[in-house]
Amino acid sequence: MALTTTTHLNFDGDARAALDFYGQVFGAEPVVVTYAMAHSADQVDDPERVIFGQVETAAGFRVMAYDVQHGRAYDPGQHPFYVSVRADSEDEARGIWDRLSVEATVVTPFGPSMWSPAYGMATDRFGVTWFVDVTPQG
Template identity: 50%
Template sequence: MTITTVAHLNLRGTARAALEFYASVFGGDLVAVTYADAGNVARPDEADQLMWGQVTSDAGFEVMAYDVPAERAWDPGVNAYFISVRGRSADEITAYWERLSAGATVLAPLAPAGWAPLYGMLRDQFGVTWVLDVAAEYAPA
């Protein structure tokens, strides 16, 4: 049996914009189903918001997101989660960093770190915190 674990972002009114942005950063295909598409409209002003969406790329990137309806409680929290993107190439991670950092707050600049050849952390324009790094072999002490 095989499973896949995918980050699922719970946003409020910005899920489509977030997924479009992530598709522009990582490439891949965007699938978006609105509440209207699913026949599940509780509030007319939310009909075009996403009940479910996903970006999947050939490189292995995958993320899902939806717009939490106004009738449900939603609190983005503080450091509730990070999304980690780990690659084998500094060039690949740097390219993702440069695109993902548009409109972002840099929490740790992309630079060599004691545990990775390249590491950085940012909070994007949608409030999602991303950690990007180049994978390094673990060498126990």
Template identity: 50%
Template sequence: MSVTTAPHLNFRGDAREALEFYQKVSGGDLAVITYGDMGNAEDPDQVVWGQVRGGNGFHVMAYDVPAARPFSRGDDPFFVSLRGDSAEEISALWDKLSDGATVVAPLAASPWAALYGMLKDRFGITWVLDVAA
């Protein structure tokens, strides 16, 4: 079992451009899933999830905040992503991080992961936890 952390960068419409830039910077592999790929007709070309991962350890994730959700680049520019191999591992981390936290999305099954959840901890840091697909 293992857990990895990565910065999860938030954009409004330019996540793909940023990820392509970070790919050029790092030489890593690019993966992008759009809202359209997930069956969402609203903003179908926007990035629902993307990442650049290099063999040298470089790793960033990113997405385009949906238009229906408030967003200010200066107020919420990133999340910290915790990805684990097992539901037990992620659930245990969730239970500890949620002490004094505000739950943004409850830890539950999602279309892209066995478990996915988001919370803002008592220090104001937003964490995204999921089980690797």
């Protein structure tokens, strides 16, 4: 039996833009289903909001996102979670970092750390905080 876990991000109208951005960062085409497409337009003010969205790469990276519906509170909170992306090489991690950190608030600049040859932390323009690092050797 295989078991995986996927980060699922909740938004209040920004899910499509976030999925498009993450698709560009990780080189994958987002899958987006709107409330209108799912015949659930009565659950939101804008039927073009996302009821299901996902970016998945051939290498196994996956993130999901949607826009919350009527009556469901939305509060991104303070540091409710981080998304960690670990690459096999510094070049691969650097490429992800360079794309992901565009218009982001850099918390920790990309560089060597105690546990990894390279690590960085940034909060993207959608309020999601990401760790990018390299798998430690040894």
